[in-house]
Amino acid sequence: MxxxxxxxxxxxxxxxxxxxxxxxxxxINERAGVVNLGAEGMMLVAAxxxxxxxxxxxxxxxxxxxxxxxxxxxxxxxxLLVLWLNANQYAAGLALSLFxxxxxxxxxxxxxxxxxPERVDAFRIPVLADLPWVGPAVFRQHPMVYVAMVLAIxxxxxxxxxxxxxxxxxxxxxxxxxxxxxxxxxxxRLLAVIAGGALCGVSGAYISVIYTQLWVEGMVAGKGWIxxxxxTFGTWRPGRVLIGAYLFGGVTMLQFYLQxxxxxxxxxxxxxxxxLATIAVLVMISRNPRWIRTNMPASLGKPFWPEG
Amino acid sequence: xxxxxxxxxxxxxxWLGLALAVVLPGAACKKDPAPAAGSASAAxxxxxxxxxxxxxxxxxxxxxxxxxxxGWTFAHDNARKALEKEFGGKIVTSFVExxxxxxxxxxxxxxxxxxxxxxxxxxxxxYMEPMxxxxxxxxxxxxxxxxxYKTAENLRTYDSRTYEGAYMAGVIAGSVTQSNLLGxxxxxxxxxxxxxxDSFTLGAQSVNPKITTKVVWIxxxxxxxxxxxxxxxxxxxxxxxxxxxxxxxxxxxxxxxxGKYGFGWDSDMSSYAPKAHLASAVINWAxxxxxxxxxxxxxxxxxxRTWWGVQQGAIDLVAISDKVxxxxxxxxxxxxxxxxxxxxxxxKGPIFGQDGKEVLQQGQVADDKFLGGINFYVQGVDGPxxxxx
Numbered sequence: 001m002x003x004x005x006x007x008x009x010x011x012x013x014x015x016x017x018x019x020x021x022x023x024x025x026x027x028i029n030e031r032a033g034v035v036n037l038g039a040e041g042m043m044l045v046a047a048x049x050x051x052x053x054x055x056x057x058x059x060x061x062x063x064x065x066x067x068x069x070x071x072x073x074x075x076x077x078x079x080l081l082v083l084w085l086n087a088n089q090y091a092a093g094l095a096l097s098l099f100x101x102x103x104x105x106x107x108x109x110x111x112x113x114x115x116x117p118e119r120v121d122a123f124r125i126p127v128l129a130d131l132p133w134v135g136p137a138v139f140r141q142h143p144m145v146y147v148a149m150v151l152a153i154x155x156x157x158x159x160x161x162x163x164x165x166x167x168x169x170x171x172x173x174x175x176x177x178x179x180x181x182x183x184x185x186x187x188x189r190l191l192a193v194i195a196g197g198a199l200c201g202v203s204g205a206y207i208s209v210i211y212t213q214l215w216v217e218g219m220v221a222g223k224g225w226i227x228x229x230x231x232t233f234g235t236w237r238p239g240r241v242l243i244g245a246y247l248f249g250g251v252t253m254l255q256f257y258l259q260x261x262x263x264x265x266x267x268x269x270x271x272x273x274x275x276l277a278t279i280a281v282l283v284m285i286s287r288n289p290r291w292i293r294t295n296m297p298a299s300l301g302k303p304f305w306p307e308g
Numbered sequence: 309x310x311x312x313x314x315x316x317x318x319x320x321x322x323w324l325g326l327a328l329a330v331v332l333p334g335a336a337c338k339k340d341p342a343p344a345a346g347s348a349s350a351a352x353x354x355x356x357x358x359x360x361x362x363x364x365x366x367x368x369x370x371x372x373x374x375x376x377x378x379g380w381t382f383a384h385d386n387a388r389k390a391l392e393k394e395f396g397g398k399i400v401t402s403f404v405e406x407x408x409x410x411x412x413x414x415x416x417x418x419x420x421x422x423x424x425x426x427x428x429x430x431x432x433x434x435y436m437e438p439m440x441x442x443x444x445x446x447x448x449x450x451x452x453x454x455x456x457y458k459t460a461e462n463l464r465t466y467d468s469r470t471y472e473g474a475y476m477a478g479v480i481a482g483s484v485t486q487s488n489l490l491g492x493x494x495x496x497x498x499x500x501x502x503x504x505x506d507s508f509t510l511g512a513q514s515v516n517p518k519i520t521t522k523v524v525w526i527x528x529x530x531x532x533x534x535x536x537x538x539x540x541x542x543x544x545x546x547x548x549x550x551x552x553x554x555x556x557x558x559x560x561x562x563x564x565x566x567g568k569y570g571f572g573w574d575s576d577m578s579s580y581a582p583k584a585h586l587a588s589a590v591i592n593w594a595x596x597x598x599x600x601x602x603x604x605x606x607x608x609x610x611x612x613r614t615w616w617g618v619q620q621g622a623i624d625l626v627a628i629s630d631k632v633x634x635x636x637x638x639x640x641x642x643x644x645x646x647x648x649x650x651x652x653x654x655x656k657g658p659i660f661g662q663d664g665k666e667v668l669q670q671g672q673v674a675d676d677k678f679l680g681g682i683n684f685y686v687q688g689v690d691g692p693x694x695x696x697x
Binding site for chain 1: 374375376377378406491497522523524525526527530531532533534535536537538540541542544545556557558561562564565566567579580581582583584690691692694
């Protein structure tokens, strides 16, 4: 029998990956100064799109791609609304969220009875997977788990080591200044929004195609909102967001493992744990104002109009 | 906040449907197109001879989840369709899905009355108080509340003996398991669910005394990602057969992903995971819905409480897999036959609680009151009951 703690770590990484993908996408959005509250809606539509594509093609990777595409399309629509038509970001994001939930439920109704081919998932990285403890804990995951890790590192490099990343951050801090320097603020913001939407989409498709392998309406069950909270939780830094996602995934899984082990804590308390942990960390962060102030994009959520 | 955003769209669509229904008289919200067309033409024929009662009976259903959950609500909606088929043009049915188990439900029920529905089904426990309130104000409307325990002059309750299906599933689990460790994903720790877990365990023990059952609660009826998480933790803990009291097929899929086995619950889920699926414990609400509607049509409706099981065709274990040994299948058939003619009783002593104390003495048969208040695990279930002192 494999060490239980290794299995818990493995499950936490798996559960955290869903949140990490979406939250990293939202970090890209928000670094460019755009808040997209539509994450939940985009994830739902993408979960459906990914599921349908997988049903039709039998190929989960195409499903993830379709999910990313669906997320990108919705995000592009959102971007046009808030960047060119100057719609309020918060209102438009909420609307997108509601639209996504309603639309996916409506369009997905014929697909609730569809199913993906039954398959046993067994991924392993050769050699490393056979290491004691570390092998089962880290190296027997679905490839997307590693994609999320690599993505976090790549984003950290992009934002803090590359010129393009610096421009995106500058637009999030002061779009006026970036505009004065001649950068196409709205177009870059749109690209950031689309990239964020695509990642939310991949995350949504990951839930329906890889994680639960079924489609039912409302199945994202609030994960989009948790991802939004995680961006603040991780103070808009990719590495911290990734760790936050694993932490949240870990606390969620921990409650089930504790129950399975017969720990005498009422399960209702355990269900609260992830949320209590989030609040606790958010409070800890906001106790230190410099954390937020130095990391939060100064123009987050503020509209920008070149002429004005 | 999350709750609001999660529910709001479904409700919005439902309300839009309701609004349309008010604007277009006679058109109930979200009517099923095919049967509706059928019933409309049938209604036309019925009207032609100029009968004394041309107005069809309007029947409304409030569902807690989406019709597409493939489980609990899906089963209710299948029964609604069977009801339409049974009575044709004599009735018109409509439904509102995703009605939260909260004060908002009251508005939905009031709207159903406003639309002229004379028979209203509320299909989850949490509608109890809203239905009681509304029933007091609409004496000419008959209310049917699933899984509740409070009645009124025009409000009665109905339920299914889901534990009979759980017991039969347990017999199969006990025959197939190799680790002797069964895992259950529990929804909300109320007597109904605890009774199912106990019955599942008793069924497994009846063929395999070495069985241990582990339970993980998610405190929700419907949350596929969490259902998956919980299922994985049980599989990681060494369980090789899973059972669930939640509303989607996520647990069965999780078992399939791990190459282990699982069951369908509420509806036939065999097609979701043909290899991993051992059997489906299903509820057939149609016999009761037909009876209730007939009671109203014939004017014989009186209040009361109904609890139907295998005997009345309300519970069944279907789609038993080829992987189940023949003797287990034969045993299930024998149990079904015994439940049908009343010669077999599941909750009959000696039955021991988790702590080894005898809860039912040798030969003692549990009455419905006892069954309705089960808040303890039987011997063989691991871990504490949440919230029990």
